[in-house]
Amino acid sequence: MHLILGGRHMGKRTYADSLYGPALSPCDLASADLALLPAADRVLNLQEGVRRLLLAGTDAGEFFRAHLEDLRTCVLIGSEVGSGVVPMDPIERRWRDETGLLYQLLAREAAIVDRVWCGLPLRLKG
16 A cells, blocks of 8 residues: 645646556545546545545544455545644534545555655655
């Protein structure tokens, strides 16, 4: 598992493509059927998957823990949501918190963790 995190439009996908080539079976969690996750080689928009699971009443941590073995050979890409002003809306605050907790879980499990900022990767683990 290779976890790539960073801000929006900071070059995360370009970095993943430079390492592994284009995704063969991407799963964009902003819109894809979550049932497609086990077949994916690249998982995009982790933060939006958390939002969708939260709004559906599903615990994101439990969902991803149940799929850890499926994700062991994947590249996972997520955008940073914890910087800046804390949202006033309780659901938005919970989404921010749950996303951070998921990133911690995935970082523990991942063989490689990178942060990409301004197109520059920084290896955090591996």
